[in-house]
Amino acid sequence: MPPFEDFRLARRRFVHKRKIQWGDCDPAAIVYTPRFLDYALEAIDAWMGEVLGVDWYTMNTKLGIGGPQVHATLDFHSPARGGEVLDLHVTLEKATRSTLAFLVQGRIAKRLIYTARCVTVIIDRKRFKSIPLPPTFRRRVDAILGAKSS
Amino acid sequence: MPPFEDFRLARRRFVHKRKIQWGDCDPAAIVYTPRFLDYALEAIDAWMGEVLGVDWYTMNTKLGIGGPQVHATLDFHSPARGGEVLDLHVTLEKATRSTLAFLVQGRIAKRLIYTARCVTVIIDRKRFKSIPLPPTFRRRVDAILGAKSS
Amino acid sequence: MPPFEDFRLARRRFVHKRKIQWGDCDPAAIVYTPRFLDYALEAIDAWMGEVLGVDWYTMNTKLGIGGPQVHATLDFHSPARGGEVLDLHVTLEKATRSTLAFLVQGRIAKRLIYTARCVTVIIDRKRFKSIPLPPTFRRRVDAILGAKSS
């Protein structure tokens, strides 16, 4: 587990870059709405891999656990176009026994494109039932959220 | 414009069916989350075509107007699997000068899979600015929402 | 196993309908190219379910076998637009020990939009190695291809 300071950093500055592809856009020549949820989940998954040490693919195929979404809210502020590069800022906002709540802010340069809030629940894959966050997740999550409130 | 009774009907019973495809599912063997927003928009677009008489494609390519989303909220209640058929119940809940607010409930038989609330704004495509609902939209929307409150 | 005549029928007339969605189209206001491969696989999977009795989802999640593609060729003849309905005509052209070769012709009314040829290999999921077609597949495939050559 990386030292405490890294988590403070991770929490504050985690940014995932995503170039908007031709095929992500619709006949209005802007990003097709559901792609924004794709991008948010891609950014959260990158955060999981980097901060918690395992991404969804590894969780599901190696560890027998999963991380489906139970909730998502999206607010769209400004359109995004092909070729532009989104900076997706990921913040862990809250954790319960089994869930992680994320805020993702998508920016292109200084322009806020959209915000997404996603709630992931950690489950036992076989029973499809929520379980407590695994101890390594819990320690890191507490370090981050402690850092946040301090 | 179809007679008033049809709108009451449309409002109450509009259901769009969508079979869940192999390619809609992820390695957890359930629907990949953003597909649920795809399905909701597909159902709303079917509603637009049938109830308002023009879908997004026609609006954008023929009429010079567009209908981007400004907001979406999704709550997931039960997982959905490949081969299952979603009944997507679309309800127009509210209209303002330029926006339409929809509720989409996705069910498989009696099981509630998810709910989505989406807010669409009608815009002038060239200026990318909101405009009042076109008169034909307004008349039908008022008929539906009048029917709703009566 | 349905009677022989049904397979002749299935082979000759299997058509899967697919409405082109707003989100399937790109800023050129035509179908985004990879969607045509999506549609072809959706049609082949429908054929698998109906003619062989199991679709890919069931094969993978229940039977421990899979059906990945080893080859695909696509030729595009005419553009397709939002709201149009594709008739996807699926023909089994050939079978080897482990593979099935399909032709999919996508038409909108009388207009030929594209053709796809896809080769699926049946594998043991765990070892990711090809296996002989299961006996039920083999019987039906032979009935179809026998019908074809007769």
Next chain:
Amino acid sequence: MPPFEDFRLARRRFVHKRKIQWGDCDPAAIVYTPRFLDYALEAIDAWMGEVLGVDWYTMNTKLGIGGPQVHATLDFHSPARGGEVLDLHVTLEKATRSTLAFLVQGRIAKRLIYTARCVTVIIDRKRFKSIPLPPTFRRRVDAILGAKSS
């Protein structure tokens, strides 16, 4: 126009990197087949932007021309999994009056995952008819293909 040597370089070594996302994979826990065509087009579009100076989005929304595919062939050699990074090697193989023929080889480290051949035709967007390659395209294409044969 960059100096000649750059094109030789571009032709020989153009590589686009693409991380395989959770949502790109299907319930077999490998990349869903049509995503490979997505990746190939994404890589070709990156090549267009870098080597020809305009990507499809700019061609379509600014220049009144388009670059739809008329043909695609895909051969799959080895499965690819979530979290792996594809190196997509793009080679312009041939050009005619209106078309560009590309080879895309997708590798993960030394392992060849798939090859794609795609033929793009340059069209006048409004008439949806092929046109000669624009002069800037032609000069660069000839420089590359000249370099190739030399």
